[in-house]
Amino acid sequence: MDTEITDSLFARIARGEIPVTVVYEDEHVLAFPDISPQAPVHILVIPKRPVRNVLTLSAADGEMAGHLLLACAEVARRMGIEADGCRVVLNAGKAGGQTVPYLHAHVLGGRDLAWPPG
Numbered sequence: 001m002d003t004e005i006t007d008s009l010f011a012r013i014a015r016g017e018i019p020v021t022v023v024y025e026d027e028h029v030l031a032f033p034d035i036s037p038q039a040p041v042h043i044l045v046i047p048k049r050p051v052r053n054v055l056t057l058s059a060a061d062g063e064m065a066g067h068l069l070l071a072c073a074e075v076a077r078r079m080g081i082e083a084d085g086c087r088v089v090l091n092a093g094k095a096g097g098q099t100v101p102y103l104h105a106h107v108l109g110g111r112d113l114a115w116p117p118g
């Protein structure tokens with residue numbers, strides 16, 4: 001496994017080495033608030049198994065990836081933004097704006113979000 005992934009901030013959070021406020025957790029994923037929220041609700045959902053990003057997923061990751069999406073919906077329900085809607089974002093790689101090399105979904109809501117992103 002690539003140490004850039006396993007040494008990353010979110011890998012350390014997934015292993016419980018850095019404490020976070022847990023919004024949702026199960027055997028596959030962990031969800032916690034973004035440290036620099038871009039909307040009234042901004043939650044990050046990460047897998048417990050280390051993966052770089054959506055572009056590096058393989059067929060063997062299908063169950064985990066599906067579970068991650070279901071967890072995003074559960075986070076939206078728990079945060080009270082389901083009725084109004086929200087945005088789920090997966091930044092991948094440099095041009096995609098990914099700054100932490102460990103798969104994470106952003107769940108953003110609580111305000112009207114502009115499209116397209118800058």
Ligand code: 5GP
Nearest residue numbers: 009032033034035036037091097098099100
């Ligand atoms: P990316 O740009 O890679 O898609 O998203 C990384 C996200 O991680 C950013 O929204 C950033 O604010 C968030 N982040 C960076 N450092 C920390 C941290 O120490 N704790 C938390 N909770 N979020 C962080």
